[in-house]
Amino acid sequence: MVSTRSIAAKAKAKQMKRPSAAAATTHELVLCHDNVVHIACLIAATSSEPIADLLSLRATCKAMHAAAKERDVGRRIPLERMENMKWMENERYIAVVNHLVGASNPDACFIVGVTLIFVHQDMEQGPLFLNKAATAGHKAAAYVLGLLLYKSDEARATGKKYISQVEGDDDEAEAGVGVKRTNRECRRCRKIAEDAVQEATWKVRGQHGRMLVLPEDNHQCTAAGCGVESGWGGYGVFCSDGCRIKHEYSKFFTEVMNYLPYSPHR
Template sequence: MMMARSAVAKKKSRSALAVALPRELLVDIVGILAASSPQPMADLCNLRSTCKDMYGACKERHVGRRLAMEKERGMKWRDTVAYFAMLKNLADAGNPEACFTLGLTLVLARHNEQQGLACLEQAAAGGHKTAAYVLGMLLYTLKDRRDVAKRYIGQVEGDLMRKVATEKTNRECTKYRQLAVNAVREVAWKGMENGGQSGLVPEEEYRCTNARCGVPEDWADYDVFCGDDCRIRHECVQFFGQVSRYTTLTIQF
């Protein structure tokens, strides 16, 4: 009986501490924990059980947006159902990494392009450059969305931050291309067992006449292009060529 009273008293004291803090500060503190903890879901569960105030703070969208998704990837292999439930909840909260992973899953594994692209767009709007890269690749295959696709690749490269952009490079694309390929492999890993293969169908009539287009920049590991179309077409060939073993998509651009 004394132990039960002690537990109740302890819980009330924690609630009093939470009440003493401004709500915004409490939510911000929990958000920092979600972003920095090596096991954010377990720590948030522990916090939610302490008192009503902490429970409410842990449920705030701000906390979900900041949660470090990469720390919970092990859950995907331990409990797939729980992992995708968490993924959906975090995507609903606007977590960029969750939106990116869910978007890829919808497009590649569940063939739901409309919702998948919407999730990828939300991730890119939250500053997720790998999502912006994948959007650039996917949207360029749709002739009526190519201007949007080029803007996403410009976001990846930071073109808008440069005052002079007469030449286009794929300096940043080379980095985010590899991250995107790794993400596709992780999302579509079951397709590897089924021998998934995508088709790549380029437009034969397209030819660039600039001899310096697509030429490496001195000793650098990136190329220089004469314009947006040449750069994004080069990236499409590279990206879809690398992910072809993991997907069953037929790509034409």
Template sequence: MKARRRHRSSLAELPTDLAIKIAGRLAATSKRPMDDLRALRATCRRMLRVCSEPEVGRRVTLGRFKDNMSWDDPAGYATLVGHLTKVGNPEACFLIGMEVAFRKGTPLASVCTIEFQHAAEFGHNLAAYVGAILLYRANDDAVSDDVARRYMREVEGEEDAVAAAAAGHGCLH
């Protein structure tokens, strides 16, 4: 009787950085990212490790499943948002920052700016804008003012780039 040979999955042969990029792309573009990531995790131990990388979690787009999950499984959604905040997902950081900032009706700039900072670092312009407004409003010190100005420059720079691209393509916006 011949012994069965185990064949390595072609996924196992991918370089780690490429596997992470593929899983991140899946997380960013899938209509059902959590289901697809679970299926990918189940393929082999290596994909389990790859899908657990923070870079993959940062790419999950909450908007793709927020409406259904927040209504059908609010506890699961809160857990997911908390986990994604820990890995630096921009949308999750923004949501948590907004919740912390406005929980009692009065914005608390010093408490929430960490989440807004994480979201802004990954290009979430609305987080940068809200963070800048809260920092200006708090008027804590020169460092806060510098950070607020940097956030505003990031947002304005993005708007300038979009306007220039629209002008270059003949769009009237």
């Protein structure tokens, strides 16, 4: 015969093993929030008007409002899809860029880094923002940072590594002598970087156009055809990292000097 006490004990033990309704609900809410954040990230990354669509999303419900404010969502917004806002609502665009920097958005960090360096001559904070963008995979940021580091004797090797990161030949660098270098991606990133500098400096007053002074570099190239454009692609083939970065430094800063105000005392 089973006693009433034993039945009650079994029932109590079973109840203790069963998860509470509150715990189950909390777990489901966590999963739902992650899913909603994923949806918001997709909208941010693919929408033709990401800011407008995210604002509309936030207005739908509390769950969407919370998800759209997550840093991961802000990190996915491509600023190239905000060209209309940049020219028609420039103050709002700048405010959005500064806000997205807080989310470590690579495009925003790149723009702020370029502005700090080429407008405000801030060589402490500017490179930090470029490095943050480059670490997130922003090739144009890695390109500019690599060229800036090339100016310094102590950081020249690091600058070459950033340019290798742009071209994606980090692994090939270990192959040793005889490995050719191209500047396919460098050419694309150079145009992006030149446009960014021009957009950042167009309001800066003063006579523009400085003289370019190349960094002192003991590297002397003796290879025939090094840097000569190859075929219809327009990119060059280089014998070494040193020749490639020297070429890119000259190309980029020759153009950028046209946008910077000239000062005879600098």
